Amino acid sequence: MKLSLSNISKTYKNGVKALDDVSIEIESGMFGLLGPNGAGKSTLMRTIATLQAPDTGTAYLDDIDILNDKNSLREVLGYLPQSFGVYPKMSAEDLLHYFARLKGIADKNQRTQMVNTALEVTNLLEVRRKSVAGYSGGMKQRFGIAQLLLNDPKLIIVDEPTAGLDPSERHRFLNVLREIGTNHIVIFSTHIVDDVKELCTDMSIMNGGRILSHHTPEQAVSALEGQMWTKNIERDALEEHEAKFNVISSSFNQDNTLNIRVHDNQKPDDSFEAKSPELEDVYFVTLREEKEVVAA
């Protein structure tokens, strides 16, 4: 199975170019779409989910023409939007039966089986009789996955699902996605680098409405081998270092000094120490290089 997008552009009425000539091919597995707020991730997700039309471009899931045959795409789509709205005071089980009926599954036995499978995959069986309105943020997100699994979708789109989850809820949620990611195309947008690191077999970094890179997380990290350097500095020396070196990120040490990470093809000077690259470096280097291109 393959999702192919070609030359997709979208400018909103207020003049914001949210998608700028996006072309990409995505195959089965967990695909992470990583980018800062405002990068265009939600616009791209809504476009693939047939909820908004682009100005130009084509989109196919195998031979389904997504932009011109919305109904065929919707039959095989599972979509979890960024915010799902307010849940009624119904139990998860009753609400899933209700959604399944809306999706046209009239046979009660078939519906019960589907609902139970969805509850099981998302680890909600034990709390199936509790009201969804009273669920924690992580449970609500897992319920969101349960409802989208009801029509056995081939393409699953989840838009920033881990935002606002505490670490253990986030972990449980990622485990659910990991389980379903093996035999579907799952597109998962996030601004959290660790989400992609822990989960995805394929990834893109997006900003300014453009896809800046597309590779496996391992390829991305190994491309920076031998190019990352660190040094501890006093807090007030940051500006001076930023002026002199390609500082891509900094973090506080316990003693309130700063650890800076610098990207350079060679050791900047003897005060620096070589470091193994990490996915977060890839993210910052990619965004930095884009900023330089835009400024040039």
Ligand SMILES: Nc1ncnc2c1ncn2[C@@H]1O[C@H](COP(=O)(O)OP(=O)(O)OP(=O)(O)O)[C@@H](O)[C@H]1O
């Ligand atoms: N309906 C709209 N009308 C006008 N501008 C919009 C609309 N929706 C999004 N935008 C703008 O388009 C750009 C891309 O927004 P989008 O929501 O797609 O990004 P995102 O990467 O999903 O960010 P976030 O994580 O903040 O949702 C932003 O500048 C945003 O302000």
